[in-house]
Amino acid sequence: MSSNETPRGPVDSSRIPRYAGPATFARLPRLDEVGTADVAVVGVPFDSGVSYRPGARFGGNAIREASRLLRPYNPAQDASPFALAQVADGGDIAVNPFNINEAVETVEAAADELLGTGARLMTLGGDHTIALPLLRSVAKKHGPVALLHFDAHLDTWDTYFGAEYTHGTPFRRAVEEGILDTEALSHVGTRGPLYGKQDLTDDEKMGFGIVTSADIYRRGADEVADQLRQRIGDRPLYISIDIDCLDPAHAPGTGTPEAGGMTSRELLEILRGLAGCNLVSADVVEVAPAYDHAEITSVAASHTAYELTTIMSRQIAAARKDAEAK
Ligand SMILES: N=C(N)NCCCC(=O)O
Numbered sequence: 595m596s597s598n599e600t601p602r603g604p605v606d607s608s609r610i611p612r613y614a615g616p617a618t619f620a621r622l623p624r625l626d627e628v629g630t631a632d633v634a635v636v637g638v639p640f641d642s643g644v645s646y647r648p649g650a651r652f653g654g655n656a657i658r659e660a661s662r663l664l665r666p667y668n669p670a671q672d673a674s675p676f677a678l679a680q681v682a683d684g685g686d687i688a689v690n691p692f693n694i695n696e697a698v699e700t701v702e703a704a705a706d707e708l709l710g711t712g713a714r715l716m717t718l719g720g721d722h723t724i725a726l727p728l729l730r731s732v733a734k735k736h737g738p739v740a741l742l743h744f745d746a747h748l749d750t751w752d753t754y755f756g757a758e759y760t761h762g763t764p765f766r767r768a769v770e771e772g773i774l775d776t777e778a779l780s781h782v783g784t785r786g787p788l789y790g791k792q793d794l795t796d797d798e799k800m801g802f803g804i805v806t807s808a809d810i811y812r813r814g815a816d817e818v819a820d821q822l823r824q825r826i827g828d829r830p831l832y833i834s835i836d837i838d839c840l841d842p843a844h845a846p847g848t849g850t851p852e853a854g855g856m857t858s859r860e861l862l863e864i865l866r867g868l869a870g871c872n873l874v875s876a877d878v879v880e881v882a883p884a885y886d887h888a889e890i891t892s893v894a895a896s897h898t899a900y901e902l903t904t905i906m907s908r909q910i911a912a913a914r915k916d917a918e919a920k
């Protein structure tokens with residue numbers, strides 16, 4: 595059962611300074627303070643799957659710290675996400691940093707448990723490896739899901755050094771496992787050098803469409819969002835956001851930066867244009883704070899998670915209203 599309690603919402607920043615106390619996402623209550631939530635925000639401190647700079651294990655907490663400045667009303671979506679639904683911070687999923695297979699299993703089991711309570715998941719931090727167990731868990735509940743994958747990279751490569759579970763391979767594994775709805779898969783923000791042209795051929799065979807970073811620049815966020823929304827329809831949707839979808843100027847704190855990316859404004863606008871989609875869970879990954887400056891990356895990531903949470907809360911509230919009317 596998801597939460598029927600009145601949403602608790604964030605700590606009042608006019609009474610308790612927003613920089614005081616331990617950080618939860620957006621200063622929301624902890625999950626153990628409210629029992630159950632409609633949206634559970636969880637961190638995954640894991641970066642053993644990276645191919646270049648490490649550090650995304652610290653991403654979740656950096657995003658929480660940067661999220662202290664978020665405010666309760668989201669004018670861009672005309673909604674107060676934390677009043678429409680119970681959103682709470684479920685803390686971190688503690689995973690084994692020395693055994694990737696075990697870490698993947700732990701994330702899946704923890705996600706099963708949270709989704710089993712009726713919550714949707716807003717996952718923060720970690721490297722992109724964790725999208726695979728999160729998608730497995732979501733697909734157990736909803737069947738194969740539509741996927742919007744915001745990233746500079748395809749992440750549909752096969753193996754690295756023989757390893758199947760890495761941050762460059764989660765979506766190939768997910769396609770192989772049949773947990774994605776291959777009618778509605780898109781990469782958004784793709785750019786940068788590849789290993790060969792075959793990378794694109796393989797990716798297309800798996801069913802992915804690509805909206806490159808240059809497409810977004812040329813066509814604009816609204817048109818791109820419209821196109822994506824049409825492709826998704828009312829399918830259950832998972833959004834996975836690798837913060838390196840942003841240009842390094844907008845997100846320097848990440849492990850595999852690529853020049854020529856979208857701005858944080860473009861990303862936020864595309865997400866706002868996806869309001870109304872049946873967003874069942876989402877992640878924001880690859881925030882590596884050691885390479886960040888002045889919290890540029892974690893601020894962008896916190897606003898990204900805020901827009902995603904707003905989409906979920908609005909939908910939860912609308913579904914509740916529909917159910918009451920019946
Ligand atoms: N940042 C993510 N998720 N993947 C990048 C993999 C790029 C590479 O090692 O070639």
Ligand SMILES: [Zn+2]
Pocket residue numbers: 745746747836838839850880
């Ligand atoms: Zn990436």
Ligand SMILES: [Zn+2]
Pocket residue numbers: 722745747749761836880
């Ligand atoms: Zn990625």
